[in-house]
Amino acid sequence: MGDSFAPYLDKIIPSVFQLLSKVFVPTNPTEKTINFQTYDCDEANIAINTLSVIIDEMGLHFSPYVQEALKVIIPLCNYATNDDIRKSSVTCLSGLVKACKLKDP
Numbered sequence: 001m002g003d004s005f006a007p008y009l010d011k012i013i014p015s016v017f018q019l020l021s022k023v024f025v026p027t028n029p030t031e032k033t034i035n036f037q038t039y040d041c042d043e044a045n046i047a048i049n050t051l052s053v054i055i056d057e058m059g060l061h062f063s064p065y066v067q068e069a070l071k072v073i074i075p076l077c078n079y080a081t082n083d084d085i086r087k088s089s090v091t092c093l094s095g096l097v098k099a100c101k102l103k104d105p
Helices: 006-023 040-074 083-103
Strands: 024-026 034-036
Touching: 006 040, 040 083
Parallel strands: none
Antiparallel strands: 024 034
C-alpha cells in the first residue's frame, strides 16, 4: 500500500470506524461490558484485522486517525466473549503505538 494508498485513507478509515462502533455497544452506559449489536464474531474480527493491516501498512500516514482508533479499539480489548476479538484489538493497539512513534520519534 504505502504512500500511494494514503490519499484514500480519509474515505476508508471513517467507514471502518463506523462499522466497528456499530458492531459493539455498551449494554449499560454505566457498565464497561460490551455486547454484539448485529454482527457475529467472525465479521467483527475481520473488521478489526483489516484495520490492523491498514495501521501497519500506512504507518505515519495513519497518525491523524490514532485518537479515533483508540476510542474504537480500547473497548474491544475488554470483550469477554471472544478471545480472537481481544487478541486482534491488542494487535491493533501495538500498531497504533508504532504509528505514534513514527510521528514523534
